[in-house]
Amino acid sequence: MKRQEGALRLMMEQAQLGDATAYRTLLEQLSSLLRAYMRSKLTQMGRNVADAEDVVQEVLLAVHTRRDTYDPSEPFTPWLYAIARYKLIDHLRRSKMAHAEGPLDAAEAMSDGFDHTAVESGIDMEKLLATIPQHSQRVIRDVKLDGRSVAEAAAREGITEAAAKVRIHRGLKAMTVAIGGRLWREDR
Amino acid sequence: MKTADLINRLTVDLKPVDYRRASRALGLAFAAGSLAAVAAICLTLGLRPDLREPHALGFLLLKLVFAAGVAATAFLLLLRFARPGQARRSSNLVAALPFVGIVLLAALDLYVTPGAQWAALIAGHAWPKCLVIIPVMAAVPYALMVLALRWGAPTDLWRTGALAGLLAGGVSASAYALACGDDSLPFVACWYSSAILMCGLIGGMLGQRLLRW
Known part of the structure; x- marks a missing residue:
């Protein structure tokens, strides 16, 4: 994780400046990091692992729409995982509600x-x-x-x-x- | 949709972004909220008439230091809470400092005052007014902060909402101080603090709904 931090951070800074190539590489690497994270969290919680990909996509979308909330003077991974946790909790809450309603x-x-x-x-x-x-x-x-x-x-x-x-x-x-x-x- | 397709879509036509946008929005909302609160007090209650007297002016400044101090510390914390991953690294206890300060001063004041006068010092002339007007006038600054937070991405909604509430309460109390004629430290420590903390509590509860993204 430590070794990744530097590379991810650099790509994010480039992406904020509008570099689409760096951004694509970043999103691809993030999706595999997030996939592993969501799978382990969902199994840990005894939830449906098949949902992992949906949550990964929700996080990627959030990373995209909120990419200006990353402050380049701060570390990148805490930013990413704070969003990942937030979207995971959001997903769990919504899937619970879906169970109750339908x-x-x-x-x-x-x-x-x-x-x-x-x-x-x-x-x-x-x-x-x-x-x-x-x-x-x-x-x-x-x-x-x-x-x-x-x-x-x-x-x-x-x-x-x-x-x-x-x-x-x-x-x-x-x-x-x-x-x-x-x-x-x-x-x- | 496949994740690869999503990435394709997101990388097409990538626009540069400015990471300072969230902070700027919060700063603007803070300024606009303060102006709105001061204008509202001037138009409704009016400034206190005895501002020429040094005693009155001194107490006004003291109230301002306390209330604006609450608003300022809440603002500094909000700048961090508006961005994912920064909340945990900031020490939230800073927000309590102005309260600790005023309570200590009030305790000192009570210590040197005979017990028979305590009730009058604490109750002042208009504590219910203080307790009602500060939270009511905090509504506009709070709404502005919540709007500004849409440019951020808060992940701890309760605390972020509570900070926005404290900020709004501090702004509102600063404005109310311009009209308030109750000049005693225990009064400020008791009623100003309660009113501002109430704003924080309500702000936190509303924040959980209003700040979702």
Whole structure:
């Protein structure tokens, strides 16, 4: 990080003067730094790692629109990570609100981003399923393991499709939290 | 959208930027807010009539040093809080110095005064007026600071808002001092401080909503 600081700072100063080439290199390097940062933060918090790229883009956009708030006499990395943290918290707050208002979309997004292979390779699915409530277990088993449609699973449980989605969403979320720490360690 | 596409878009037609813009906006807002507060006091309450007397003038200066001191320290801190990554390195305790100073002076004053006169020293003539007018008149300077902060990128919204509130309260109290005829140190320490701190508290709470970007 220390070695990067000097180079990044120089590129930022050039970018502030209007040097597009330096700016492009800067943004490319920032995006890989930010990607690593967001992935580790999101896994640490047991959140959906698939969101990392969205947050990276939000930060790049913020770096762009607020690039004049960087004071060249100050170090660059604290400036960058203050924005990164701010946008990450913003993202977490908004995704929480989205869950409360529209659990259906969130359930879909969550199940799309759910990486079965990663789980099946290292973690016993049955043990993981056992950590969540039984009514969620049955629906997740139906839809995610046995390949039934959500409508079928809902009919078997005698509940609405929406309720089934909510159960899947909550269950997967709980499972993600349960494996979060482990996946994060494997990432490194 | 792919991140590479985003970078393409952002680097096309890159314009040079001036990093001093945020500080300049804050400075302008500070100046405009001060003018607005002084003008409002002159038009409504009017200057205190006894300004020729040395005693009155001395107390006016003391109030100004305190209230303007609060505004000035809040302004210096805001210059840092408006930029990401600088907030933590600044020592926020500076903002407390004017308050500590006035409270010490007031304590000293009470120490040398017989206890029977304390109540009169503290209550003064018009403490409710002081407590209402300072926060009300702080609204315009606060709004101007919040507008100016749009050119910055504050990441600690509560503290940034609270500093903007303290600044507005300090500006408003300085203007109120031009009209206020209550000349006692305990009065200033008690009611001016409370009014300004109230501005800081309200400013912090509003800031969390108003300063988002």
